[in-house]
Amino acid sequence: MTYSLAHLMGGILLLSTFLLLSQRRLAAMITLYQLQALTLAAAAFWQGYAQSEINLYLTGIITLALKGLLLPLALREIVHRFNLRRAVETAMPMALAMLLGVGLIGIAVLVVLPSTMSAVSLTREDLAIALSVVLLGLLVMTTRRNALAQIIGFLSTENGLVLAAIGMPGMPFVAEFSVALLVLLAFLVTGIFLLRIREHFDTLDVTGIEDIERRGR
Amino acid sequence: MRRWLPDDSGPGCYPYPVTNDLALMVGLPGQGVHLHLDALSLLFLCILAPQILASAVAGMRASVTFWVFCAGMVLALAAGDAFTLIFGFELMSAASWLLVLRGDQKPATFYIAIAIFSAACLIPAVFLPASSPVSCSIAFILIALGTGAKAGLAPLHSWLPKAHPAPPAGVSAIMSGGMVKIALYVLIRYSFIILTGAAQPWWGVVLIIAGVASVVIGALRAVLETEMKTMLACSTIEHVGLITVGLGIALRAKAMGDPALTAVALQAALLCAVAHGLFKPLLFLGAGEVKHSTGTTSLNWLGGLMRGQPRLGGLMLLGAAGMAAIPFGPGFAPEFLLLHAVIGAAATGGILARIGFTFVLAALGLGAALALGAAVRLIGIGFLGRPRSLHAASAEDARPGPLFGMGLLAVLMLPVALLPGQVLAALVPVVSQLAPQADMHPLAYTPLPLLLLAFLIATATGFVLHRFGVRGTREVAPWNGGFGRAPAWLPFGDPTTQPSATGFAQPISRAIAKAVLGKNGTDPADAWLIAPIQRLHLRGVRLAERIRRATIRQRLGVVFAALVLFLAALGLAEGG
Numbered sequence: 001m002t003y004s005l006a007h008l009m010g011g012i013l014l015l016s017t018f019l020l021l022s023q024r025r026l027a028a029m030i031t032l033y034q035l036q037a038l039t040l041a042a043a044a045f046w047q048g049y050a051q052s053e054i055n056l057y058l059t060g061i062i063t064l065a066l067k068g069l070l071l072p073l074a075l076r077e078i079v080h081r082f083n084l085r086r087a088v089e090t091a092m093p094m095a096l097a098m099l100l101g102v103g104l105i106g107i108a109v110l111v112v113l114p115s116t117m118s119a120v121s122l123t124r125e126d127l128a129i130a131l132s133v134v135l136l137g138l139l140v141m142t143t144r145r146n147a148l149a150q151i152i153g154f155l156s157t158e159n160g161l162v163l164a165a166i167g168m169p170g171m172p173f174v175a176e177f178s179v180a181l182l183v184l185l186a187f188l189v190t191g192i193f194l195l196r197i198r199e200h201f202d203t204l205d206v207t208g209i210e211d212i213e214r215r216g217r
Numbered sequence: 218m219r220r221w222l223p224d225d226s227g228p229g230c231y232p233y234p235v236t237n238d239l240a241l242m243v244g245l246p247g248q249g250v251h252l253h254l255d256a257l258s259l260l261f262l263c264i265l266a267p268q269i270l271a272s273a274v275a276g277m278r279a280s281v282t283f284w285v286f287c288a289g290m291v292l293a294l295a296a297g298d299a300f301t302l303i304f305g306f307e308l309m310s311a312a313s314w315l316l317v318l319r320g321d322q323k324p325a326t327f328y329i330a331i332a333i334f335s336a337a338c339l340i341p342a343v344f345l346p347a348s349s350p351v352s353c354s355i356a357f358i359l360i361a362l363g364t365g366a367k368a369g370l371a372p373l374h375s376w377l378p379k380a381h382p383a384p385p386a387g388v389s390a391i392m393s394g395g396m397v398k399i400a401l402y403v404l405i406r407y408s409f410i411i412l413t414g415a416a417q418p419w420w421g422v423v424l425i426i427a428g429v430a431s432v433v434i435g436a437l438r439a440v441l442e443t444e445m446k447t448m449l450a451c452s453t454i455e456h457v458g459l460i461t462v463g464l465g466i467a468l469r470a471k472a473m474g475d476p477a478l479t480a481v482a483l484q485a486a487l488l489c490a491v492a493h494g495l496f497k498p499l500l501f502l503g504a505g506e507v508k509h510s511t512g513t514t515s516l517n518w519l520g521g522l523m524r525g526q527p528r529l530g531g532l533m534l535l536g537a538a539g540m541a542a543i544p545f546g547p548g549f550a551p552e553f554l555l556l557h558a559v560i561g562a563a564a565t566g567g568i569l570a571r572i573g574f575t576f577v578l579a580a581l582g583l584g585a586a587l588a589l590g591a592a593v594r595l596i597g598i599g600f601l602g603r604p605r606s607l608h609a610a611s612a613e614d615a616r617p618g619p620l621f622g623m624g625l626l627a628v629l630m631l632p633v634a635l636l637p638g639q640v641l642a643a644l645v646p647v648v649s650q651l652a653p654q655a656d657m658h659p660l661a662y663t664p665l666p667l668l669l670l671a672f673l674i675a676t677a678t679g680f681v682l683h684r685f686g687v688r689g690t691r692e693v694a695p696w697n698g699g700f701g702r703a704p705a706w707l708p709f710g711d712p713t714t715q716p717s718a719t720g721f722a723q724p725i726s727r728a729i730a731k732a733v734l735g736k737n738g739t740d741p742a743d744a745w746l747i748a749p750i751q752r753l754h755l756r757g758v759r760l761a762e763r764i765r766r767a768t769i770r771q772r773l774g775v776v777f778a779a780l781v782l783f784l785a786a787l788g789l790a791e792g793g
Contacts, residue, residue, distance in 0.1 A: 107781060107788060138780075
């Protein structure tokens with residue numbers, strides 16, 4: 001029962017990350033991210049109940065408040081203010097990105113399952129799912145051109161890390177807390193950067209910056 | 218730490234009396250600096266000392282760097298352990314780099330790159346454990362590379378004609394006459410004494426091939442170069458090649474167990490080192506004086522110096538006689554012995570050795586002929602004929618200091634030239650230290666009686682001609698070397714009516730140099746070794762620049778791809 005529910009939530013998380021890869025529109029990406037964060041919060045509560053660990057409840061509350069509500073709100077605000085509702089991502093063919101994503105999930109399973117043979121069997125699958133989420137988030141970061149989409153990729157990478165952390169019994173709470181704080185700070189910093197980029201280039205597409213970089217600073 | 222003292226139990230041990238070992242408590246903790254003199258290091262100290270004295274007299278005594286340079290060389294020679302040897306060697310390299318830098322920057326940079334390469338080869342080689350034959354062979358290869366780069370052995374020689382002429386003449390003299398000898402000393406020390414137990418015949422073959430290539434390239438370039446000091450540096454490459462051929466034959470013969478051949482080849486190599494250590498500094502000091510009095514060392518702008526500088530010219534003539542290896546000169550006996558050794562070596566080994574050593578003989582013959590050409594060109598173009606510029610016409614005789622230094626070297630050259638048998642007798646302890654089983658024969662060349670005989674014949678002929686010759690006089694126009702009559706507006710003749718140094722070398726350039734050297738007389742080492750390295754460097758720089766200019770997404774992509782590859786490799790390794 002414990003593990004089947006945990007696996008269900010992990011599966012939802014993985015699925016939403018995978019869908020993130022296939023979305024061209026920012027609004028949909030933010031919604032998917034919110035779904036991811038809510039699932040993660042639920043998973044944290046469930047693990048807290050199963051392991052009877054008060055710290056995991058705290059993690060769940062932080063996740064719910066910060067990632068499930070605050071960050072999506074802020075992201076939507078940015079989309080609204082920058083008028084990005086119709087922005088369409090053109091970096092990579094979606095089919096190719098999804099194929100790569102399938103490959104990454106395969107690699108994650110290939111790595112985690114043999115190398116954690118000694119651990120409890122069902123935690124291992126949780127770990128494989130978490131690694132897949134991390135890799136998919138990184139893929140989103142590298143394939144997208146829009147700065148906001150890259151941030152969403154970064155945030156979902158972090159979600160994968162937290163998923164791994166709550167699945168492991170005995171992970172100290174301080175680590176999760178500091179990771180959450182770090183993410184918030186990173187989000188603030190990148191938000192300011194987005195404003196600056198917008199001021200200079202009239203767009204959030206980083207191709208313009210890359211052109212300048214290529215020409216030599 | 219490997220020391221060549223009796224408590225050493227490796228294959229490098231050599232029975233020494235401990236009594237003349239001096240340990241100073243500086244240097245590595247618990248180790249100290251060991252000074253030790255044996256026959257070999259004493260011989261090289263004796264080669265080095267007159268040069269240092271001559272250079273100091275010739276005007277280098279005020280330079281601190283010069284004395285550090287000399288101290289490094291002496292320390293390398295007197296070293297009793299590997300650390301001291303390397304310390305002295307690198308001290309010498311660093312100080313000589315500063316001295317080259319005083320002359321010109323570009324050759325100095327090239328030179329320090331070669332010196333660093335040499336150190337990178339020598340340091341691991343010296344501290345390599347000499348436990349198995351394979352590691353001994355690796356150590357030998359590294360030693361040969363490191364010392365060859367420092368001595369100007371082909372194919373690592375192309376820095377030498379650039380770096381040796383750059384510093385002041387006194388330093389050039391010691392670099393050419395002394396520094397390459399230190400490198401050869403290290404080569405001899407390691408290949409004949411320390412690694413002797415593991416010596417293989419092919420070690421000698423490697424040295425012979427490198428030496429022959431140096432002889433041919435060095436001699437050829439010496440004939441073609443028009444700068445006097447560059448030409449002398451090229452000639453140094455040739456003589457280093459001669460010494461190395463001798464060492465290679467000796468090493469091969471020692472490994473194959475041929476005591477007579479080992480002795481002859483070692484005698485040739487050591488005597489060549491002694492002779493070269495005398496006449497090459499003399500020539501360099503002379504070139505410096507030419508530069509001082511005329512402002513140039515380009516042979517195309519000199520000529521007729523013998524008239525204004527008779528003493529300098531006479532000394533240069535002596536040095537050139539040594540360089541050309543003509544009979545009664547100091548360079549003849551070693552060349553004679555070396556040719557004997559090559560002929561002897563052709564009889565040992567199979568058909569391949571026979572063919573190979575025949576080629577070596579031909580190459581050495583070519584080298585000797587070219588060296589003679591270079592010496593004739595040096596004296597004939599630079600010191601005889603008519604001056605090609607006002608500076609050359611108005612040159613006054615050299616300063617007393619350099620003349621004294623050159624005179625010292627010339628006086629020391631006399632016994633080497635006229636009594637080579639006695640010099641070889643003095644080298645007996647060195648040869649028997651390097652090859653204890655070598656059996657030496659007296660030299661079958663005694664120039665002093667020959668010279669006396671030639672003198673007697675000449676006097677007798679003169680007397681006969683004077684006594685019984687045709688009486689009476691007839692007037693003929695004096696032969697003036699084929700010049701036209703000097704026009705009135707050019708008091709010392711039209712320079713273009715006599716052949717230039719370039720013109721003198723033209724037949725050789727057309728006949729041989731086009732085949733051996735590249736177009737425009739470029740060095741093959743430049744074309745086949747330095748240029749590819751430069752291209753590789755350029756490619757590396759471009760790659761680095763592309764990496765530096767990569768966008769954030771590209772960098773992320775690279776890191777991400779590396780991560781995925783690593784994970785995949787991990788998964789495959791664990792799962793498979």
